[in-house]
Amino acid sequence: MRAVLGAVGALVAFYLGVTALAFPLTLTLALVVGEEGMLAMASASAAIVLAAVAVYAALLRMGWATRQMLGWPATRLVYRSLAVGAVIGLSAAAAAIVLALAAGSAHITATGEPVSRFLPAAGSLAALLALAALAEELVFRGYPLARLSAVLGKAGASVVLAAMFALAHVWNPSVSALGLVNIGLASLVLSAAFFTPGGLAAAWGVHWGWNAGLSLLADAPVSGLQFDLPTFDFTPGEPVWIAGGRFGPEGGLVATLALAVTLALLVRKNARTMEDQS
16 A cells, blocks of 8 residues: 555656646747647647656656656667557557448548648648647656556556546547547557557557547547548548547547457557567
């Protein structure tokens, strides 16, 4: 019990530190870029990334964490881990979209706009999603997951942070009960990716791949956020519980299936890695 309380205290201190640094940064950047739109989202994510990195640096300097504990792989593995993670996330998102279309619960239609308008918009959105994914991984994986797993085990820590991750999305537009369940399931997927040799880089890649797959491949909402890319539109239909309605595929059974399969594959991969190392 003492170890658990120590871990909880460490996490509270971690989140207070990140919040104390991110809050004034967010306000400052909001004054520069405004409080709405993609630039505002980018500035908020950048503030969280900077704050989290500063806290991580302090933890390392004080000897309260190690690079291995934070989940950052060796430099030679970073790009490979990011790429593999992105492929996993994109594949899972593509599977959810295909299931939604096959079930007739969603449709993708062309708008007639030129592709030349799509490319710059898609590039900007891809960069925004990468920054946002990194911010969330630094806050919900990395130190918090490693610190909790030391006292609760990998599965226990993953479940606790999955609940926290779902609660962090409770105010998203058009959120539903199934949507929150799927957000928690997505967190379990990301935690499983974190426990692969790719560590935080792999989790970041999966996170970006999933969000980018939904938005860039189909212009579908991501956790209720609609980005409205040119050239094509994603239109959800009935029943809502299949394709998620306005919340996007994450609010439907298609995401549940895609994420559950991805989680099973990652857990199996981790089990095999542990067997090879023993």
